[in-house]
Amino acid sequence: MEFGLTDMEKKELLKRYRMLLKVCKPVTDAKDKRLIRKAFNLAAEAHKGMRRRSGEPYIFHPVEVSIIAAGEIGLGTTSIICALLHDVVEDTDYTLEDISGMFGPKVASIIDGLTKIAGIVNNSELGPSLQAENFRKILLTMAEDVRVILIKLADRLHNMRTLEHMPPDKRLKISSETSFLFAPLAHRLGLYAVKSEMEDLVLKYTEPEVFESITKKLIETDEDRRKFIQQFIKPVEDQLRRADLNFTILGRTKSINSIWNKMLKKKIPFEEVYDIFAIRVIINSESENERIDCWKAYSVVTQVYTPNPERLRDWISVPKGNGYEALHTTVMSDAGKWVEIQIRSVRMNEVAEKGYAAHWKYKEDRDGIENSLDDWLKKIRELLQRPEANALDFLDDFKLTLFTDEIFVFTRTGEMRNLPKDSTVIDFAYSIHTGLGNKCIGAKVNHKLVPLNHVLKSGDQVEVLSSEKQAPKEEWLQNAVTAKAKSQIKQAIKEDRRKAIERGREIVLRMFGQVKLSPEDVVLTEFARYTGSLTINELYFEASKGKIDIKTVKSFATVHDRSGWLQYLRKPFLRGKGGAASTNESKKATPRRKTLDLNTDNKISYIIADCCNPIPGDEVVGFVVSENTLEIHRANCSNAIRINARYGDRIKKVQWNSASDIVFKTGIQISGIDKIGILSDISRILSEENQLNISSIYLESKGETFEGKITLFVNDTDHIKNLISQLRKVEGVERVFRMR
Ligand code: MN
Numbered sequence: 029m030e031f032g033l034t035d036m037e038k039k040e041l042l043k044r045y046r047m048l049l050k051v052c053k054p055v056t057d058a059k060d061k062r063l064i065r066k067a068f069n070l071a072a073e074a075h076k077g078m079r080r081r082s083g084e085p086y087i088f089h090p091v092e093v094s095i096i097a098a099g100e101i102g103l104g105t106t107s108i109i110c111a112l113l114h115d116v117v118e119d120t121d122y123t124l125e126d127i128s129g130m131f132g133p134k135v136a137s138i139i140d141g142l143t144k145i146a147g148i149v150n151n152s153e154l155g156p157s158l159q160a161e162n163f164r165k166i167l168l169t170m171a172e173d174v175r176v177i178l179i180k181l182a183d184r185l186h187n188m189r190t191l192e193h194m195p196p197d198k199r200l201k202i203s204s205e206t207s208f209l210f211a212p213l214a215h216r217l218g219l220y221a222v223k224s225e226m227e228d229l230v231l232k233y234t235e236p237e238v239f240e241s242i243t244k245k246l247i248e249t250d251e252d253r254r255k256f257i258q259q260f261i262k263p264v265e266d267q268l269r270r271a272d273l274n275f276t277i278l279g280r281t282k283s284i285n286s287i288w289n290k291m292l293k294k295k296i297p298f299e300e301v302y303d304i305f306a307i308r309v310i311i312n313s314e315s316e317n318e319r320i321d322c323w324k325a326y327s328v329v330t331q332v333y334t335p336n337p338e339r340l341r342d343w344i345s346v347p348k349g350n351g352y353e354a355l356h357t358t359v360m361s362d363a364g365k366w367v368e369i370q371i372r373s374v375r376m377n378e379v380a381e382k383g384y385a386a387h388w389k390y391k392e393d394r395d396g397i398e399n400s401l402d403d404w405l406k407k408i409r410e411l412l413q414r415p416e417a418n419a420l421d422f423l424d425d426f427k428l429t430l431f432t433d434e435i436f437v438f439t440r441t442g443e444m445r446n447l448p449k450d451s452t453v454i455d456f457a458y459s460i461h462t463g464l465g466n467k468c469i470g471a472k473v474n475h476k477l478v479p480l481n482h483v484l485k486s487g488d489q490v491e492v493l494s495s496e497k498q499a500p501k502e503e504w505l506q507n508a509v510t511a512k513a514k515s516q517i518k519q520a521i522k523e524d525r526r527k528a529i530e531r532g533r534e535i536v537l538r539m540f541g542q543v544k545l546s547p548e549d550v551v552l553t554e555f556a557r558y559t560g561s562l563t564i565n566e567l568y569f570e571a572s573k574g575k576i577d578i579k580t581v582k583s584f585a586t587v588h589d590r591s592g593w594l595q596y597l598r599k600p601f602l603r604g605k606g607g608a609a610s611t612n613e614s615k616k617a618t619p620r621r622k623t624l625d626l627n628t629d630n631k632i633s634y635i636i637a638d639c640c641n642p643i644p645g646d647e648v649v650g651f652v653v654s655e656n657t658l659e660i661h662r663a664n665c666s667n668a669i670r671i672n673a674r675y676g677d678r679i680k681k682v683q684w685n686s687a688s689d690i691v692f693k694t695g696i697q698i699s700g701i702d703k704i705g706i707l708s709d710i711s712r713i714l715s716e717e718n719q720l721n722i723s724s725i726y727l728e729s730k731g732e733t734f735e736g737k738i739t740l741f742v743n744d745t746d747h748i749k750n751l752i753s754q755l756r757k758v759e760g761v762e763r764v765f766r767m768r
Contacts, residue, residue: 032077037085041072044091051099052108060105067109067131074120082193089186090115096182100221102382107175110138111182117143141176142183177213184210185222188229197681200649203233204669218351221381224283231285234647234664242284245298253281253305260361261307267328273321274312281305295697295765306368310377318373319344325371326355333359336366344376346436346486351379437484440491451509453482457492458513465513466520467494481507499524525569532568532576539581558584634658636692640665640768643692644684645745652678684744693723694748695739695767701760702734709758713751714738737767 033041045068049061071090078086094111097103103111109131116122117139124143128136188206191199207230214223232239257279268275282290282304290301309329313321322344329335339358347353355371372380434446437456447455453473458465470479472491484490500520508514536555540547549564556567559576570576634650640662642648649668650658658680661668700706707727714722727736742748748766755764 033085041085041087041091044088044095048091048095048098048108051095052105063105063131064108064112067112070122070130071112071116074116074122078119080190080193082190086115086119089190092186092189093179093182096185096222097179100185100382101178101182101219102378103175103178106135106138107179109135110142110175111179113139114142114179114183138173138175138179141173142179145176145180174217177217181210181214181217181219181222185226188226191229191233197649197679199233200663200681201679203230206230207234207669218379219382224285227285228283231288234669235288236647238288239284242287242298246281246284246287246304249304253279256361256363257305257307260367263332264307264309264329267332268309268325271324271328273325273328275325276310276312278308278310279305280308292768295763297763302366303368306370308377309369309371311371311373313373315373315375318375322355322371322373322376326357329359329369329371330357333361333367335359339368348434353379435484435486437486438489440489442489447484448509451484452507453478453480453484453490453492454504454508454517455510455513456484456490457494458508458516459510460492462516464492464494465516466500467496467498469493469495469498480504528572529565529568532570532572535571536568536576536581539576539578542578543582543585545581545585555581555584634660637661637665637667639667641692641694643694643742643744643748646684648682648684650680650682652680658682692743693739693741695737696748696752696755697735697737697765697767698727698755698761698763699733699735700758700762702729702732703760706734706758706760710755710761713754713758714740 048068049064052060052064068091072087075086075090080086080089090112093114094108097111098108113127113131113135117124117127124136124140127139184206187202191202194202206226211223211226211230214226228239261277261279265277268277287298287301287304290296290303291298294300309325311318311321311325336358339356341354341356343352343354343356353372353376356368357371358366358368361367435449435451436444436446437451438444439460445456445459447459453471454465454468456471457468468480470477470493471482472478472493473482473484473488475489500517502521504517505514508517536552537547545551552564552567556562556564559567559570559580561567561570567576635657636642637659642660642662642665647663648660649663650660651668652658660682698710710727711725714725721741723739723741725736725738727734742751752764752766755761
């Protein structure tokens with residue numbers, strides 16, 4: 029091997045290449061190995077002399093991506109070849125024809141998809157809302173062959189793993205895209221390991237302190253946890269063996285991101301998250317026995333420990349939409365702690381970890397079972413191929429489809445359909461057929477008559493009622509959940525409006541004829557304004573509803589005659605330009621101007637975003653909201669992440685100036701045991717020791733305990749951290765948090 033590498037690098041490359049061969053071993057024979065070698069040689073040759081930002085030889089990246097594709101996603105030879113070559117057409121002189129000649133048209137077409145995506149992602153000089161349109165294109169390209177999505181996810185995961193070498197603003201942009209699009213995609217495709225790692229890495233770059241502190245605590249508590257797990261599983265192991273089951277049992281620690289989410293959701297410190305880990309029992313059994321064996325294991329486990337009957341989840345009888353199958357139960361341990369136990373067969377476990385690819389592999393011997401994932405991909409393709417959908421709407425609809433849990437309902441003839449949670453009769457009707465959706469007036473659910481907006485539950489049997497006179501209405505959009513129903517309703521309303529405008533045009537032209545007005549565009553525009561409509565189309569639409577009468581046309585004609593339309597036209601038609609909103613903004617922004625450092629010029633003013641109220645010391649980003657104004661968010665603000673993913677090109681990395689005597693508004697949440705004198709202790713710290721400016725204090729007693737919120741002005745994060753640690757020292761105070 030040459031490829032312009034040092035001896036050390038050559039050694040390292042060889043090591044990684046051997047690793048690749050090792051992880052793809054189960055799916056390869058000698059012929060496959062030769063092809064992989066050929067692809068590897070081509071990639072190394074093509075990327076010769078190129079280096080990544082980290083200084084590493086570029087070829088390390090495609091090798092790592094193919095290790096992820098083979099080892100963690102379980103993809104086969106074609107995909108491994110594509111992963112090795114994924115940046116070749118994009119970054120080197122080789123063309124798709126070269127690839128096609130060497131590896132065949134299938135490999136070339138997958139690489140074509142990957143190259144297109146790279147082109148879309150990297151073109152950040154595009155206008156503002158094109159970012160959303162880009163996502164649509166990305167998804168459209170990926171949906172052509174599911175392997176394009178899977179390799180792209182491997183590529184993204186490796187880029188996240190090496191993100192520290194990117195400049196800070198790129199890090200935030202890439203993290204946002206990952207949390208907004210790629211992690212949910214991985215989740216939907218059942219790739220739990222990939223999804224969790226992506227989310228942890230996002231946390232690492234958006235909330236480094238949180239990430240550090242949880243990591244540290246996990247290490248500190250590791251030993252205790254291990255002991256506990258050992259003691260806990262001992263009796264279970266004994267009984268499972270006695271029941272003659274072939275199994276492995278292990279304890280799995282939750283991802284850092286999901287621990288953090290739990291802490292946030294339940295407002296508890298790390299120490300109180302009870303399900304930091306779960307026990308996993310994996311049963312090795314023949315495919316015809318796997319369900320029975322899982323239930324057998326369940327009965328063994330619940331004989332040893334008492335289960336919480338409300339926490340049994342049976343995803344074996346009805347698998348999740350992304351293919352996940354398992355039994356989950358929560359049992360009481362001897363130490364008085366709830367412990368979650370997951371029971372799966374070896375096959376189910378592989379599907380759970382490697383998702384779609386594993387599904388694919390087992391598909392042949394499970395013929396006849398409806399594959400809901402294929403259905404989902406089909407739905408996404410349908411959605412993507414509708415050119416009229418507005419890119420931003422589409423993103424929201426799509427995200428909804430990605431995130432929702434599913435329900436299972438049945439048609440009149442007993443056919444099963446899965447829909448997102450909270451779906452209504454409208455969603456169901458559109459899922460059957462667009463024509464049925466458009467004409468739907470209600471339904472019989474379990475033989476009872478219900479309205480259109482009725483929310484369906486798992487197990488419902490639904491018969492849609494329709495009428496030829498029905499047409500989709502604006503308010504249906506509020507009652508629909510699925511992307512398909514929403515986009516069909518929008519389209520039908522648009523179509524309706526188009527027809528109405530056509531009718532209205534005829535009405536207006538007829539009335540113009542009656543008073544002998546010539547229907548030129550300028551006159552029509554003028555008449556539209558005269559009636560309070562903004563455009564000619566809006567005028568026509570109003571006319572179609574009978575809101576424009578001949579009297580109005582006549583009186584317009586009189587004005588028109590008297591003054592001539594030119595004079596009329598010159599009248600300014602302003603709609604509150606420079607109104608209250610803009611003065612408000614500048615008022616808010618001016619006093620804070622000097623507290624932020626921006627590398628460009630100083631004429632820019634700032635608005636502190638209300639949603640997350642950043643204060644100096646927080647990681648922040650700025651969004652260009654107008655030419656001279658930036659809106660400042662905390663980097664971890666959910667709004668910021670959303671905007672970031674859509675309008676990444678409008679982001680500016682901003683930094684706080686260190687010295688500042690300007691104060692920022694923030695809030696603290698506090699709770700503890702309600703004892704005499706505690707309020708005066710707290711307020712003493714707040715007022716005397718820190719000389720803070722407090723905006724409001726609200727403390728509420730709840731029996732033995734109290735909860736409270738304090739809104740106050742501080743200089744920076746050190747200030748508030750210091751305050752929080754002082755408050756924590758007060759006797760009786762249990763929890764103090766900065767509000768988000
Ligand atoms: Mn790449």
